Amino acid sequence: MPHSLSWGARSIFKNRYEFKVRICYLVGEGRDLNFWTDPWHPDGPVDSQTSIGTMLSNIPRNVSVHDIRSDSDWKEVLNSGPYGELTQIVHSGLFTKELPSYPLVPWYSSLWFPGHLPRHCPVVWQAIQSRLSTKDRLFFLGSQRDSTCSLCRSEPETHHHLFLACSYSSWVWRFILLRFGYRRKPNNGLQKEEEWLRKTFKGKGQIARAIRIAFSATVSHLWKERNRRVFEEKSTHKQQTLKDILDIIKFKTLYLKLQDIPSEKNIRISNILGLPCFSKEKSSRHCTWDPPPEDMAKLNSDASLANDQGSIGGLIRGSTSNIMVMFSWNKAPETISELELEAILEGVKLARSMDIRKLWIETDSMNALQIITGKCNCPWRKKVTLKLLQDLLTSFEMWKVSHQWREANQPADYLSKHDCPLKGIKILPTTA
Known part of the structure; x- marks a missing residue:
């Protein structure tokens, strides 16, 4: 140990062996780790384990961890005796040393x-x-x-x-x-x-x-x-x-x-x-809901997640702003983006069952919009949902999807928070 080191550096250098055994090693194929001296094993270097080191004394001192394994398994010399469980072999065939995890206070x-x-x-x-x-x-x-x-x-x-x-x-x-x-x-x-x-x-x-x-x-x-x-x-x-x-x-x-x-x-x-009070104020946004063109219907949907309970809702309106159908369902608690996809899927199913040929989808979820248009990856849990949605959309003569501000999507927002039974409700407007 150099005498020119500071007191702090000397203290750290003095305890280097205690730090070394607490380092998490990713062994990989083990080509760069010495079998005897490197602490790749959960109990420390093999050289420091006297009983086991004596049992394996026939192994050369310069051998690596990779040299004593073959085809993602230990060679015969390590398959018997107390050294049969050297460490965990994961599915990829790599050797790892894991540190214990502690609960979060x-x-x-x-x-x-x-x-x-x-x-x-x-x-x-x-x-x-x-x-x-x-x-x-x-x-x-x-x-x-x-x-x-x-x-x-x-x-x-x-x-x-x-x-x-x-x-x-x-x-x-x-x-x-x-x-x-x-x-x-x-x-x-x-x-x-x-x-x-x-x-x-x-x-x-x-x-x-x-x-x-x-x-x-x-x-x-x-x-x-x-x-x-x-x-x-x-x-x-x-x-x-x-x-x-x-x-x-x-x-x-x-x-x-x-x-x-x-x-x-x-x-x-x-x-x-004596603190500055310049809190961020909510800016007002003026936006309106516009009806779709003639011979086209517009679907507005939304989702809600509260108290470990998910729900979706939406409505389909025509070119004269007439309500064609409304729906509201309870769903299993998921992320809000996944629930938004479920809401769009249920609305598209209703539109298809009503023989609507041209559909305009509006959502206040930018994430759901980007998933449908392919601009971002879909969560793996919703791959099937996205595939069903894409198959349904191809059956329409014309369809498009766009973003709508939350202020103009209030009816769908209300329906998504409606206290409906678990099986869901579908409301058809009465005809005169």
Whole structure:
């Protein structure tokens, strides 16, 4: 190891063997991996496994993984004994080494989100899991004599007390919540507070992002203030800590892309925090539905997906804007683009059954339009649906498909959200 390396580089270089065994290797055919020394096996290099290495001592030291396999299988020397299950052989015949997967924690979105502060994440990550070296843990290990909280000087310092149960930390967090319009006393611990925060402030808007920044900044500043009092014997008044956290919220969210719908509450909170309130407003669009030419019918369809339930709907109208038929069906929950294709298919089936010869299809789904016209790939689950639709369209004398804005597709949108029975309904207009 070169002596000119920095302390950080030397520490990394020193632990290179621990890093090496945790690297995921794609072995492939194994031509570039040494059978003995490379960690292609889940248990590490074969050379480090004494009992197995002795059993296979007749294999040369310079042999590769590829040299001991034939026709996507192990040679006879490895098919017996405890080394019979070296690793998993996948269908392609390639050898792979897989790392274990771990479940996703529910609080990840409160730490890692667009615009988060990376320097706060390690502290918050440890605090939520109660892994910080608080005085109660140090007292238990015998390295700390005084277990009194450094912030309030009245109760023992534990994770539950330090983060939002202490009078100092509770005052700071309550005043931050008041700025966001919530009067709440945090007395259930950091994990419960994060869970309430995650359920209350959803989405990617300005306010939700600002409160996540406030949460991580509060935890980080409280821990920083605790360490300042322990190691430097200096203290900061809680009002100054509150001001520092509010400044971070202000400057961090100042230039973020805002997506909130402008509302009285959001404007009030933005004014209190000193944030610019220039949320994206919905622009008005003027559009109308035009009837089809004579001897032609127009199909408008739409789809809806809500509460794990999919539904489709639509209607066919003539050249005088007369309604020829309406339909509404419940469908199995799929993606909205797949449901849009199903809605168009059902409408085309009805048009064919009514002996309509010329059909104009309008949809507010640009994705469905591009799939039908071949400008983008169809999902594999809907290949059959697309083939049926294409076969039906060839039976018409004339057909075309075009895009329509959602504002002009309101009747189909209503029918797609209509509370219909599972088998669906088809409504034919009454004749005079």
